[in-house]
Amino acid sequence: STAPTVSKMNGHFAAVGDAPTKAQYGHGVQVIDEDKEFNSNLSSYLVATDVAEAGFNYHLISVFGSQSTGKSTLLNNLFGTDFNVMSETERRQTTKGIWMSKNKTASMTDNILVMDVEGTDGRERGEDQDFERKSALFALATSEVLIVNIWEHQVGLYQGANMGLLKTVFEVNLQLFLKDKQSTPRSLLFFVIRDHIGNTPLANLRNTLIQDLTKIWSSISKPQGLEKVRIEDYFDFAFAALPHKILQPEKFVDEVKNLGKRFVAGSRNAKTQLEHGDRELEGGVFLPEYHRRIPADGFSVYAEGVWDQIVNNKDLDLPTQQELLAQFRCDEISREVLILFDAAIGPLEEQQAEASRIGKPLVLADLGETGKQTREKCVKAFEIQAGRYHKAVYARKRAELEGKIDQRLKTLYHGQLTAAHKSGVASFSDAVAGDVKAGQKSGAAYEFAEIVATEKAKCLDQFKTEVQNLTIPGVAWTNFTPQQVLFEKELDEVSARLRKEEMRRLATRVERWVKSRLGDAVGLEFNKLGSGRAGSGAPEEGGKPPTEKDLWDRIWAVFASIVKEAEGRFTDRAKSFEASEAEVEVGLWRLRRKSWVALRERVDEEVMEGNILLKLRENFEDKFRYDEAGVPRIWRPADDIEGIYTRARESTLTLIPLLSRFRLSTTYAPPDLPTFIGHQPVGVEPEDEDDLTPIGGVDEEDGKSLEEEMTVLSEGKRQDLVVRFKKMADGVYVEAKRSAIGGVAQ
Template sequence: MGKAFQVIDENKTFSSDLANYFKDGNLAESGLNYHLVSVFGSQSTGKSTLLNALFDTEFGVMDEKARGQTTKGIWMGAASQKSSNSKADIIILDVEGTDGRERGEDQDFERKAALFALATSEVLIVNMWESQVGLYQGANMGLLKTVFEVNLSLFQAANKKSPKSRILFVIRDFLGNTPLENLAETLLADLSKHWHSLAKPSPELENSKISDFFDIDFSTLPHKVLLPEKFSEAVDHLRERFLDETHKEFVFHEDYHRNVPLDGWPMYAGQIWEQIELNKDLDLPTQQILVARFRCVDIANQAWAQFNSDLEQLDAPFGTDTLIENFGPPLGSIRTKALHTYDELASRYTKTIYAENRFELLGKIDGLLTSYYRSQLAAIQTSVLAIFWASLSKRDPSVPFHKSLLAVEMFAKESYHAAALEATIDKDFYSFSVEEATFFDVLSSEVSKARKQEMATIATKLGKQVKRQLGAKLPAILTSADENTWDKVQKLMETEISAILVPYDGGSDFHLGGDAKDNAQGKGTVEKAAWAALDAQLKDYTREEWLMARLRDRFEDKFRYDAEGIPVVWTQGDDVQAAYIRSRDHALLLLPVLSSAKLQDGTVLRKPEHLSSENDDEIDYEELVDPATAESLRAQFKRFADTAFVDAKRAVAQSASHVPYYMWLVVLVLGWNEFMMVLRNPLLVVLLLMLGTGAYFVVSMNLGGPVLSVADAMIQRVTEEAKKRAREYLIEQDNREVPIELQDLSKKENPRQEETTPASE
């Protein structure tokens, strides 16, 4: 890239297109890997020619036929040549010549340009002829004195030591008559003299030397026209000092570098020129910090924009509760890419500014990724919990529950850890230990929930067992209805609960993997289920229909059957009324016993205190049957018992009115002929045998009373039906229209005819 670019024009305007110049020349990526050289000297001393020869640049040179100003302002170019021992780019500033007739006595631009070159360059080439050594103006001593003085105030303004620079005096048209050592001694003497005559800005600088701030170096070049070959040879030797880092007289040193990356140099140089133009104190370190801050922020924004663009291209539902496959690696890749972009471009600037902005960029990226990662962890938790319950529902029934639960719990923990680790964006990015601890707490709650569900299943199963046992044993206890009834119920409950808890060590271990507290709660759950079964049974057994049926059963068992369970046939002389009263009172004993569950000691049957609750479904053991219902049952039962008593009395009366035995002898004597007639008729004999057999069974089985009752009921029914039909017939006759009465009237109108009719008959 040899083409020159004007950085500052002759009107002191700084170019705004310098950054594009670097980009077009592929220099913007050089970072800190560059060196900057500037040259100034008297006008028409061959500065541009020297630079073109040294660095193969294309600065404009003077037309030898018309001597005059060639370089106006400050121009920039880049060396086209590189050495194998140095890959750094070399940027050259060609400064407008001093002491030109075009500007005359206006030395303002000369001083500002020299100051600009000194402030920005690592090496300042002072181009001069041998004949100018020892001169004040020709050697630019006046200009250098002014620059040094301002430079001191600038360093003092920085309040710390600024980078040194190398001032390289290139003595042109060197003849060799005067040794270089003598020329250098003369120049150093002049420089030291002028340095000591400077107005020092602070007492600390009174005894300072020029070598404290500048490295002074010297080089010579033969006459270009008279000794072209030697000139070229000397230029080659001088070029090696710029290009070869291994050269013993290598001009660049790391202390000279301003540590401003080349992509930020346009801003850095622009601010320096602006402050020079405004005649302000020039604080070079501050300018470096400002450039670093601006560029680092700009680079951080570029990296952030690149990160967001890459994030959109992933096209995944980040930040939602959706489980994303291959979550971590892609995000880690774009995170690393963004940080690499920033590091590559911003690490060249001031380390503190670079680190500060990197921290902010990393905070923005990691803040967003952390929210995404937490959402992913939440999705992982949901997924693992779903797997936990699914695995538990498919467990092997032959394996004890607590072993299956422990295995599923360990699998869930391992699955979460593996999934969270796989989703990790970077090993140093974010630790999921807090979320994992939270998941373990949630999983522990789910394990407890699973135990409770299994405990509820066991309690339900055992409750059904208790209910079956109560259904088989409780009715007999309640029907017996004596003063020990509820003590028997209490004993039955204790026995049944103890029996169903035998496989579970009496309730001390339900084999669910829980602790003593869990087992105690489980035992309580089983006991609640057992008492709930009792409540359900008692609700059925205290219904009005069931109680009425039991009252009837108790009455009939006592009234209609004897002690051996044989039906009673009431005969003359039996005390039906006493039997009725005993049976009735025996049946009615059921009501007070079942109306209130009172134990023999007078207390009411109650659940254990640790099982009591405010559940509205629980029954009231103190009043199982309310008084109104009990009174209604007594009235219904009395009507039923009275009916049975009346039927028994009627049976006794019917058995008492039998035919005397002697009448059977009279019937036999008087009916002998009819009896013989029946015996001679086969049909009558068969009919007689059937009637006799039926009568035998009725008598032998003591069914006379029931048969007579049935016959009596049939006769009554037939009688009632006959009366009903007769009544309906009479009512129908009363309501009929009687046309005969009209006919009778007509007959009365013709009495003769009425009288003659019988006669004619």
């Protein structure tokens, strides 16, 4: 936005508006130009000179003093910088605004930044004290050490330009640190006395200067509440004298070298601390308390904010500036950290989103490790950089960052566990089904309960491992116990379902067995009907009731024993896979019902028209054509064919009402089917009833009575059977009659 400043200087420079490269920083960087514009290239200068990454490990020195007192020359000699100096022949001001350069003298401490401030008592700027004041404020807000460059012959000249400058510095200092009572930053005023002839010892010069400083201090008006503050509450003093550079060039170089040794870390000399107004330093000039505690990577932003306040004549409030800086930098660092986070976590989020879009659960490999490491790395990176800034702001921004990171990880982790849950449940039922199939194939009795327990343990273990991997110690939201509980619960539900299916398979097998047994047994009983002598004739002749009369008793008995055996088989097997009592009870209830229905079907099959007629015919023929000894009759005309026929027919005809109803001979009543089947157990679920045929007298709501259930032949069918049987018997009789006559004729 600002037009590049046209510089009259030769060589490399980096002025406002340029975007310089490292090579262009030969003269350092112009922080503030003569139009009082701040140069935001300062940040790239600090990066280029590797200061930006130094944290608090850097130092800032500003030099003050009248114009053309050899300030730039001093800095260049002391710090190896390349600030522009006035040419010997052309007496005009060269340093414009404020320049900064990094120290290049190897023997000094790392990362010393030097600011060369445009000289005052402006010969070329007229009596404009405005810039002097502003630059003093700027220097005090940023620098640890203020070098005051002064000619020896000016020492003691209380009215001199330097004294005006110092007055400004003191006033500005009070203004600046008024608001910052808790930290009370100190600065070192380092007087470098130039063109020291040597007649007056440095100690004397120092005393004179301190007297003057004290005088100035007492002369300035102090803000309310600070009336009693002393100069030494804010400033330490140091002094050095240098010989004339042009007249004593070698001595000048030596003394500069000596002076350079003082730009290292230092401490206080406790003994001399209170002797004079000044405080002696031991070792070097850089005391920790001078440091403004602005992290190097935020210096540019801070300096710009400070300058903005200064240049716009706003109340410069350093704590506020530091807070603003902290917010700005913490946000910036947070964004950088989130880029790191994105790089590691973004692709995983995409994979998960894609998987859920196509509805296929995806368990990301090593998510826990990646998440944990990334989280730690990001928070650590933030902590290292942002932790140097305003504590409260840092804490807040850190919490914000963690919130953002954790929100995304949380979504990812929940998705992961959902996927692990889904695929875990699926692989559990697959594995159980597979094991059952293998068990069935092998023919050996497989233990369903064991299969379920083994596969459940496997799946649960896998899920637990995932949960453990995702858990970050000390991070509450990574407690996934509820998910684990839910997973186990679902496995149990699936187990129950699979067990139920297994029960069904078992039930089907047992039912099939019942059917086959009933088929044989019932068939056998009905076949006995074919033999008319089995019952040894008519009831009135023998003492024993005919076998035909026991038909249903025998069928019921054999049915009951088959069912009982089936129940035993079912119970044993079901218990082996840990079916519950209730489940077994439901299974048995179903088994009894289905067995009854199977029996009814089997009976219906036996009494089907053709079948039963055949049986009756056999029964009748047996009685008619065979004598009591079982010898076939040869009909003779004299035989009582009609009598035998009638007895045989009537005997067989008694079977029809007997066959029509399932009735026990002992009670002349149907078997107690409702008791046999029993009450419907409480555990019966709708699907348990889906495939059940209603049973009369048992299922009352069905509207069919037990009597109806026990009706084997309807009235109509019965009559029809009687008619057809009689016809058939008549045929047999006629045939017998014919054969008798025919036998005579032969």
